[in-house]
Amino acid sequence: MGPPICAATEPAANPAILKASESVEQERARAEADPQRPVFHFRPPARWMNDPNGTLFHGGFFHVFYQHNPFGDMWGHMHWGHARSKDLVHWEHLPIALWPSEEKGEGHCFSGCAAIDKSGKPFLLYTSVPPKAEDRPHEQWAAMGSDDLRTWEKHPGNPVITLDQSGAPRLGGAWRDPFVFRDAGRTFLVLGADLGEEAVIPIYEAPDGDLSKWVYRGILYRRPKSEVPFFECPNFFQLGDKWVLFYSPYRPVEYAVGRFDREKLTFTPEQEGKLDASDQFYASNVAFGPSGECILFGWVRGFPEGRGWNGCLALPRVLTLSSDGRPIQRPVPALETLRGTPFSIRPMRLSSESKVLDGISGDRLEIRVSFRPESAAVFGVRLRRSEDGARGVNIGWSGGDLDIAGFRVPLEDWQRTDSVELEVYLDKSVLEVFVNGGETAITRVLSVPKTDLWGELYAEGGTVEVMSFEAHPLKSIW
Structure with missing residues (x-):
């Protein structure tokens, strides 16, 4: 069954993380005994997982954080689980990274990303959500990590982005899922939001590379809600000479491949379609490996409750573009070792x-x-x-x-x-x-x-x- 994921020697004196880790361990044996549970896909030791978050290559490892309910095999109590791998096949579970800071009015740690700031400091940027009983808009928070990404502390300046950001329109309060990308020496962040009858992807910039200080720059992309109800988990990145946008609109993940206007900070699609034909692949994310290869991650959903576990990641996929700009996805070659x-x-x-x-x-x-x-x-x-x-x-x-x-x-x-x-x-x-x-x-x-x-x-x-x-x-x- 493997060693516990959070032993007393881990820097997990945080009582919230200890409580969550103990809850996962309590259900681990039952989850492992289920004959229907996948065995060569990544999944937590037990309990619920959903969106992959904070996918990146750092310190010789691919890291994956993920939405995690350590107290049940259904959605709720959103924490961030964490694991790492050298080959994208064999994974090492690490201590839970993020927890809701209830004393600060936080009910959930929703999806987000990982990035390294200008000084080399690891950051997690995520959507902080209040408890259901509190009618407050979401906020974008940050956490700072140790060099090995094993321990995290919430940034003292949280929130790092709010709805009343200077110059920004009045976005809907459920804005969420920040994603950081860099281009031509500049650092940007996009997320999903709504603005009246439109679903929009606003774009922010960290002018001096400080990932705790962001300035609103405009709307990268927009669609009528009649076409796209919401841009969940937007990923925006360059692949070859094209720019790629992935988003999860409460149905199969969709892609758009096209051009990024660096002056206007807007995106114009040239090819569009479904990334995976099924809505059981959802909430995509990407990481770039040491040789520049683009690795695609996604959440596999649709499992029944009541088994002590729920959810896994799809097999990591090497992502390229065809000559006409369409995504090509192939499972990572290291799977051959199995x-x-x-x-x-x-x-x-x-x-x-x-x-x-x-x-x-x-x-x-x-x-x-x-x-x-x-x-x-x-x-x-x-x-x-x-x-x-x-x-x-x-x-x-x-x-x-x-x-x-x-x-x-x-x-x-x-x-x-x-x-x-x-x-x-x-x-x-x-x-x-x-x-x-x-x-x-x-x-x-x-x-x-x-x-x-x-x-x-x-x-x-x-x-x-x-x-x-x-x-x-x-x-x-x-």
């Missing part, structure tokens, strides 16, 4: 039939399969199949669209090619599918009997060529 003995089959043609894969079974799998469509109306690979074939999770093609565990994904013309290549990761109750080299990504939470462990290839209404098939069992990271 592979067990491979199983493969020779190319074959299916004709309105299924082929049970005798050499593959289980609920922790990586599968790479390539099809060449012919006359079959439906084809693909079926996992978590019952022994009698009555049940299973379809991953494939149906009527010209993707069918991922019963979730239909319509394809645009640019997504249709002569072959269908699927990269599939099955982790107990979590399924992630990447299509045609990461042009399309789909995340699903499954609810299937734990005894359904078989696999098969299938075709209906004609023929399909199976060009290649390889599968690996994957080891637990815990």
Whole structure:
């Protein structure tokens, strides 16, 4: 089960952190015993998690902070959990980083980001939310960290941004989720807000690089609420020669790729779409690695309550842009270190039939399969199949669209090619599918009997060529 995440030797004399950590430990054994809990995805030792926050590479580690309820497996009591990794696969749990300062009128520590200030001091910037009973607007707070990011203290000058900031319009009181980016030697911050009938992303600047002092600069991007109800968890960053905006609008995460006007501080999209086709991938965040690689993180949601745990992160994804400016997502290569003995089959043609894969079974799998469509109306690979074939999770093609565990994904013309290549990761109750080299990504939470462990290839209404098939069992990271 692993060591406790917060021992007496940790700098956690803070009674709020000690209380939260003890609560997590109390539920750890029950969470670990659940056979549906993912084992090669990141998750807390127990209890609830949601949005990844403060993703960054620092001191030789990738760090992930995350929204965490240490007192239950449902949303509430928002703290910030914390973990780090050298390879984005194996994770080390660290002490809880942020807690609601109840004595200062704080009810929750909502989402935000991590950044290093001009002097090298680590900062967390987040949305401070009052208790539900208090009708006060949100504020943007800061916390300062030790060099190893293990301990944090609230900034004495909190709040660092308020609604009555000089020159700013009267934004709605639920503004939230700050994100820091830098460009041409300048330091900026964006967050989600509303302004009358518009959803907006205001932009602030730290003129001298001090992350506790911000000046309002304008509205980076805006949309009518009839189109975008709110910009939750906005991420804004440069990738190559383009600028990328991700946001979570209470539905699947959306992207916009385009141009950033450095004089007007406004953003103009050129390509737009869904980052992941499913709303079970939510609240994106990004970090840049030591070689400049962009790593995408997201929260997998949709699990049932009552198991002692709820939520995990999607597999970290290497993010690039296609030649026409669309996001390409591929799981990090280090996942290959989890592979067990491979199983493969020779190319074959299916004709309105299924082929049970005798050499593959289980609920922790990586599968790479390539099809060449012919006359079959439906084809693909079926996992978590019952022994009698009555049940299973379809991953494939149906009527010209993707069918991922019963979730239909319509394809645009640019997504249709002569072959269908699927990269599939099955982790107990979590399924992630990447299509045609990461042009399309789909995340699903499954609810299937734990005894359904078989696999098969299938075709209906004609023929399909199976060009290649390889599968690996994957080891637990815990």
